[in-house]
């Protein structure tokens with residue numbers, strides 16, 4: 001196969017498959033999608049690491065430029081090589097070979113929905129030396145979904161830039177979380193997901209926006225460009241509420257404010273918060289004009 005980037009030389013389900021690269025290392029990047037077709041199954045995975053290896057460490061430690069070019073060339077790629085770690089994520093059952101008498105029966109079961117070819121979790125491994133290639137547009141579409149109603153493009157693959165879609169109708173049926181270190185794009189992605197849900201009219205959203213990030217336009221401080229907020233994008237489809245009388249959201253007037261009268265508080269509400277309030281009180285975060293003080297609950301703390 002011309003497009004292969006390497007072949008499997010070891011590894012397993014837990015640590016991932018180890019692949020000997022047959023192309024220059026800079027052709028592949030961490031995080032890109034790769035595919036391994038082996039017999040009946042097609043394995044989809046992510047590149048998690050690239051490592052420099054050597055069959056003999058002496059050749060790795062010594063520079064090859066004092067050798068004749070022919071020998072130098074022979075060393076690179078054979079004695080000195082790069083391994084790639086592929087973390088297998090999903091598997092697709094391609095069914096028995098076309099020539100196999102079992103094929104027709106399998107196909108019929110798939111058509112009746114009795115057999116689901118996948119994608120499903122990976123529970124087996126490909127054989128030694130099975131070839132690995134970069135995922136193409138059809139592979140990415142097979143995993144993440146084809147273009148269509150409710151299919152929202154959340155981004156593109158790193159190298160080739162194939163669209164990665166999310167089926168919003170399925171997305172809203174389950175709980176989801178976006179995790180990552182600070183600055184990795186969680187808020188950015190959340191805003192995009194909310195925009196997708198609204199554009200495709202899949203579901204309504206009640207957003208608890210602690211840092212006033214999503215409603216009004218914001219400035220991307222890295223690139224100094226304006227990031228459009230949901231209110232700007234969708235107008236009156238978005239209602240913005242602020243907490244407390246006269247409160248503003250990023251200096252702008254919200255559609256309405258939420259106010260809780262003191263009479264709305266019951267002793268039980270404060271009791272529920274007792275433990276949390278005690279902790280803030282100890283850290284000295286409660287100021288005399290704060291809610292707890294005004295509610296006269298300091299006796300409880």
Ligand SMILES: Nc1ncnc2c1ncn2[C@@H]1O[C@H](COP(=O)(O)OP(=O)(O)O)[C@@H](O)[C@H]1O
Nearest residue numbers: 181182183184185186187188189220221222223
């Ligand atoms: N999908 C993206 N495309 C372009 N820039 C992005 C993307 N995601 C994040 N960024 C950049 O990274 C910065 C931090 O993203 P942000 O969503 O605020 O991170 P987090 O909420 O995880 O701390 C943004 O200001 C933006 O410049």
Ligand SMILES: [Mg+2]
Nearest residue numbers: 183186187188
């Ligand atoms: Mg954030």
